[in-house]
Amino acid sequence: xxxxxxxxxxxxxxxxxxxxxxxxxxLPANAETGVxxxxxxxxxxxxxxxxxxxxxSKIGNAMDAYFKYVNDNGGVYGRKVTLIQxxxxxxxxxxxxxxxxxxxxxxxxxxxxxxxxxxxxAVHKSVGLAKRKVPALFLNTGFSGFxxxxxxxxxxxxxxxxxxxxxxxxxxxxxxxxxxxxxxxxQNDEFGIDGLGAFKAAGTKFDVSIxxxxxxQSAATAQTWVSQLAAGGAQVVVFFGVTxxxxxxxxxxxxxxxxxxxxxxxxxxxxxxxxALGVPVxxxxxxxTPAGNPSPNDTSDEYVKQFQEINTKYNAxxxxxxxxxxxxxxxxxxxxxxxAAGKNLTRKRLVRAMETKGSTFxxxxxxxxxxxxxxxxxxxxxxxxxMDANGDRKPFGGSVTLYTTDSGSGPVVKSTFKRPAMPAKGxxxxx
Amino acid sequence: MRTFKFKRSLTLVAVSSLxxxxxxxxxxxxxxxxxxxxxxxxxxxxxxxxxxAPYMLMTPANFNGTVYLYSHGYxxxxxxxxxxxxxxxxxxxxxxxxxxxxNAQIIGTLLAKGYAVMGSGFxxxxxxxxxxxxxxxxxxxxxxxxxxxxxxxxxxxxxxxxFITQALAEQYPDLISAAAPLCMASDLTPLMTMAGDAxxxxxxxxxxxIKGGGYSAGAAGYxxxxxxxxxxxxxxxxxxxxxxxxxxxxxxxxxxxxPDALKAVPSRSALVLIALxxxxxxxxxxxxxxxxxxxxxxxxxxxxxxxxxxxxAALENLANxxxxxxxxxxxxxxxxxxxxxxxxxxxxxxxVSAEQFIWSSALSGNAGVGALLGYLAAVxxxxxxxxxxxxxxxxxxxxxxxxxxxxLFTGTADPVTTPGNQQAVIDKYAAYSAEKWxxxxxxxxxxxxxxxxxxxxxxxxxxxxKFTAAGSPDTTVAAATGTNHCNFTVSxxxxxxxxxxxxxxxxxxxxxxxLYTKIRKAGNMTYDRGYSAPKLKYYGE
Numbered sequence: 001x002x003x004x005x006x007x008x009x010x011x012x013x014x015x016x017x018x019x020x021x022x023x024x025x026x027l028p029a030n031a032e033t034g035v036x037x038x039x040x041x042x043x044x045x046x047x048x049x050x051x052x053x054x055x056x057s058k059i060g061n062a063m064d065a066y067f068k069y070v071n072d073n074g075g076v077y078g079r080k081v082t083l084i085q086x087x088x089x090x091x092x093x094x095x096x097x098x099x100x101x102x103x104x105x106x107x108x109x110x111x112x113x114x115x116x117x118x119x120x121x122a123v124h125k126s127v128g129l130a131k132r133k134v135p136a137l138f139l140n141t142g143f144s145g146f147x148x149x150x151x152x153x154x155x156x157x158x159x160x161x162x163x164x165x166x167x168x169x170x171x172x173x174x175x176x177x178x179x180x181x182x183x184x185x186x187q188n189d190e191f192g193i194d195g196l197g198a199f200k201a202a203g204t205k206f207d208v209s210i211x212x213x214x215x216x217q218s219a220a221t222a223q224t225w226v227s228q229l230a231a232g233g234a235q236v237v238v239f240f241g242v243t244x245x246x247x248x249x250x251x252x253x254x255x256x257x258x259x260x261x262x263x264x265x266x267x268x269x270x271x272x273x274x275x276a277l278g279v280p281v282x283x284x285x286x287x288x289t290p291a292g293n294p295s296p297n298d299t300s301d302e303y304v305k306q307f308q309e310i311n312t313k314y315n316a317x318x319x320x321x322x323x324x325x326x327x328x329x330x331x332x333x334x335x336x337x338x339x340a341a342g343k344n345l346t347r348k349r350l351v352r353a354m355e356t357k358g359s360t361f362x363x364x365x366x367x368x369x370x371x372x373x374x375x376x377x378x379x380x381x382x383x384x385x386x387m388d389a390n391g392d393r394k395p396f397g398g399s400v401t402l403y404t405t406d407s408g409s410g411p412v413v414k415s416t417f418k419r420p421a422m423p424a425k426g427x428x429x430x431x
Numbered sequence: 432m433r434t435f436k437f438k439r440s441l442t443l444v445a446v447s448s449l450x451x452x453x454x455x456x457x458x459x460x461x462x463x464x465x466x467x468x469x470x471x472x473x474x475x476x477x478x479x480x481x482x483x484a485p486y487m488l489m490t491p492a493n494f495n496g497t498v499y500l501y502s503h504g505y506x507x508x509x510x511x512x513x514x515x516x517x518x519x520x521x522x523x524x525x526x527x528x529x530x531x532x533x534n535a536q537i538i539g540t541l542l543a544k545g546y547a548v549m550g551s552g553f554x555x556x557x558x559x560x561x562x563x564x565x566x567x568x569x570x571x572x573x574x575x576x577x578x579x580x581x582x583x584x585x586x587x588x589x590x591x592x593x594f595i596t597q598a599l600a601e602q603y604p605d606l607i608s609a610a611a612p613l614c615m616a617s618d619l620t621p622l623m624t625m626a627g628d629a630x631x632x633x634x635x636x637x638x639x640x641i642k643g644g645g646y647s648a649g650a651a652g653y654x655x656x657x658x659x660x661x662x663x664x665x666x667x668x669x670x671x672x673x674x675x676x677x678x679x680x681x682x683x684x685x686x687x688x689x690p691d692a693l694k695a696v697p698s699r700s701a702l703v704l705i706a707l708x709x710x711x712x713x714x715x716x717x718x719x720x721x722x723x724x725x726x727x728x729x730x731x732x733x734x735x736x737x738x739x740x741x742x743x744a745a746l747e748n749l750a751n752x753x754x755x756x757x758x759x760x761x762x763x764x765x766x767x768x769x770x771x772x773x774x775x776x777x778x779x780x781x782x783v784s785a786e787q788f789i790w791s792s793a794l795s796g797n798a799g800v801g802a803l804l805g806y807l808a809a810v811x812x813x814x815x816x817x818x819x820x821x822x823x824x825x826x827x828x829x830x831x832x833x834x835x836x837x838x839l840f841t842g843t844a845d846p847v848t849t850p851g852n853q854q855a856v857i858d859k860y861a862a863y864s865a866e867k868w869x870x871x872x873x874x875x876x877x878x879x880x881x882x883x884x885x886x887x888x889x890x891x892x893x894x895x896x897k898f899t900a901a902g903s904p905d906t907t908v909a910a911a912t913g914t915n916h917c918n919f920t921v922s923x924x925x926x927x928x929x930x931x932x933x934x935x936x937x938x939x940x941x942x943x944x945x946l947y948t949k950i951r952k953a954g955n956m957t958y959d960r961g962y963s964a965p966k967l968k969y970y971g972e
Binding site for chain 1: 679713714719720721729730731732733734736737738741785786788789790791792795796797798799890893894959961962963965
């Protein structure tokens with residue numbers, strides 16, 4: 001884990017110094033880990049293989065594609081952005097080891113988009129990100145616990161919290177499914193509990209409540225869920241879990257001809273991934289879901305259009321879906337954060353830039369960003385959408401009605417927030 | 432999830448590491464004056480200090496003035512009858528150990544470099560820090576008298592010997608030039624809290640007839656402790672068999688008396704909870720908490736990675752922790768005069784709150800951990816003997832106030848002296864350094880006091896679990912580096928020895944490129960000032 005390069009030849013050392021001084025006219029000398037005159041190294045841990053990888057495995061490549069696009073267009077103040085992806089197989093213990101590799105061996109400047117609630121909890125605790133002052137930007141998890149700025153001073157969320165999501169679904173249930181028997185299947189850890197607590201606070205009472213333990217999802221376990229839901233007469237079923245659990249649930253329900261109104265949580269509702277996992281498109285038709293971003297098929301959206309173009313050129317052969325859209329967007333936001341931190345890039349300046357300027361960043365998501373000196377909350381809202389016969393996602397009611405809220409006891413409100421425009425050609429020019 | 436078979440009992444594999452006693456040579460008699468013989472240029476002296484502790488001195492003809500004083504680790508103070516799994520046949524011994532495990536290669540290498548080595552067997556086994564420190568001080572005098580050209584004494588020791596070594600460095604900086612506490616134990620109260628929590632958890636979930644402490648005096652107490660060892664290893668064996676038969680939902684042992692409702696939670700999750708609440712690492716000799724057998728369907732593989740492998744890691748490590756708990760509790764209770772474990776005020780929910788989400792699958796989700804913690808909250812707790820607990824606290828403790836260079840090294844998955852033991856001394860030294868720096872600034876001195884503590888870690892590989900072609904865990908392979916108790920290589924020991932010699936010669940620890948090169952060549956030694964090991968649960972997070 002420890003590497004120390006010694007330059008033995010004085011002429012080589014002299015050459016390095018000389019070239020460094022030349023570059024200094026364009027870029028300030030920079031002694032920060034992971035930053036050189038020509039490069040910024042970033043790292044991400046995520047499941048690239050295994051049961052949890054469908055969908056998630058695309059995020060890193062999408063980020064990388066966006067960074068390559070930026071690099072081909074001058075980089076970030078002349079520095080190219082390099083992303084190192086590490087496969088943690090969704091195992092928290094492996095996330096720790098891989099993050100240690102990123103920080104100690106690869107010497108990345110920052111983590112971007114690390115995925116998984118248990119995984120990031122383990123990493124933050126065991127690797128000691130706060131002690132090392134390593135920034136972790138745009139966590140791919142909505143666990144509201146990560147919004148504790150005191151405990152996670154150098155970490156920043158991007159997704160609305162699971163609590164926010166549950167509050168917005170609860171509001172939707174009141175407005176659109178009042179009087180119906182409700183069921184819920186949820187991942188029985190901080191992910192599902194975060195949501196469940198918010199449902200309870202919002203007064204939502206489920207007639208059938210089924211927890212499942214992460215890692216146990218399969219067709220066999222889905223069979224028991226469906227049996228319980230059907231036996232309980234659930235007419236509307238909220239699913240608060242990951243895609244690898246959504247797929248067997250919907251497939252088993254379809255086979256059993258059990259067809260409640262599905263409300264699929266944002267985490268496990270990507271249509272393309274579900275179809276790839278064997279869920280018939282007909283089953284998805286009519287499923288409702290909270291969504292933060294536009295449909296990845298909505299080419300009328302300037303962000304989607306630009307990202308699709310980048311994907312075609314820099315991520316060839318990869319179907320453009322919610323995960324790719326999310327990855328590209330994290331790339332876009334990361335570049336804005338790096339630019340906002342200035343040419344003399346340090347970890348401290350990056351954190352400060354997130355706190356002072358992060359709320360103004362352009363992002364594909366419709367809701368406001370909550371970053372400030374006292375908040376590391378990312379996006380703060382959702383709109384409700386419905387899937388059509390093609391597996392595409394359309395705004396419920398025909399147009400986007402954005403709801404925003406917080407992770408606590410604040411109200412759910414309809415928002416008129418207008419997101420910032422996509423930077424010209426998808427290339428940020430902020431400072 | 433398919434079933435599997437173990438080739439070997441986990442208890443045999445795990446616990447054997449606790450008793451790594453190597454007999455080098457047995458002194459013929461306790462001697463006030465050492466009896467020396469010389470062969471092949473090495474003079475070996477045997478004798479006994481005034482407390483009757485036998486010692487051994489080994490000095491080369493080209494003695495360079497520096498002697499290594501080694502303190503051996505914990506040896507039970509009672510014999511363990513044959514037939515007890517993993518431990519049977521141990522007899523109490525005070526054979527002197529002049530180097531780790533009496534390893535001939537380590538001794539030979541040091542002697543060849545002109546260094547002398549020495550070590551005592553100590554007069555009493557069990558937790559003997561207070562008396563062992565005195566023994567070592569006397570032994571240093573014996574050596575210097577025998578070899579007046581002695582210029583430096585460097586101390587090193589494993590486990591309990593690491594505790595003794597740190598204490599020597601703190602209390603006798605005039606006698607010690609540098610010290611290396613290895614896989615060290617920290618203060619007795621936190622250590623016994625960890626052991627007691629592990630044992631109480633096993634008792635509570637799996638076999639309430641385990642006494643677990645409060646042992647009677649004399650032969651009756653000895654019989655109770657040996658009986659507990661048998662019961663603990665019976666539970667470990669039963670759990671191993673249950674997981675092998677049904678990895679997803681292993682049966683609860685027949686000895687368990689938990690309510691039927693709780694048995695809806697897989698018994699393997701109770702193992703994980705016990706490990707987490709006591710602070711036992713979640714990586715063990717053969718289980719990395721990340722791997723799955725090849726060929727499993729993806730969903731089963733993930734389940735094995737997140738739930739089954741961690742349970743096996745907990746099981747393997749708990750075999751070590753519980754063995755220590757029984758033997759050391761029996762020992763320390765005798766010294767303190769009563770029951771030393773008291774969990775009447777322990778909040779086990781708080782103990783695991785920071786980790787339960789990380790190990791959510793292994794704990795069977797929030798419902799599983801909630802049910803298990805609910806049971807622990809409802810069952811009667813153990814009330815210790817206040818006078819005995821107070822007496823235990825009067826035994827030697829570390830202050831962290833050390834002026835001579837010290838080198839710390841431990842495995843981050845050591846199940847007996849967990850890395851939190853080393854971290855405790857690091858934290859104490861950091862507090863002491865801060866105190867000194869504040870005083871210096873107050874006195875107008877702007878020079879920050881030197882950092883004389885070098886902390887090294889042995890991390891296990893990210894993946895090391897092995898499986899047979901049939902997909903069963905293979906526990907016949909050697910324990911992974913960084914796991915098990917004091918599981919160091921000769922190369923690592925010799926690197927520590929070199930670092931000690933450097934520190935003694937220079938009055939400060941090696942640093943920079945020389946340090947990196949040294950530890951890189953030894954292998955699996957990491958210097959990372961950004962790393963903090965999980966604290967012992969006694970201290971909280």
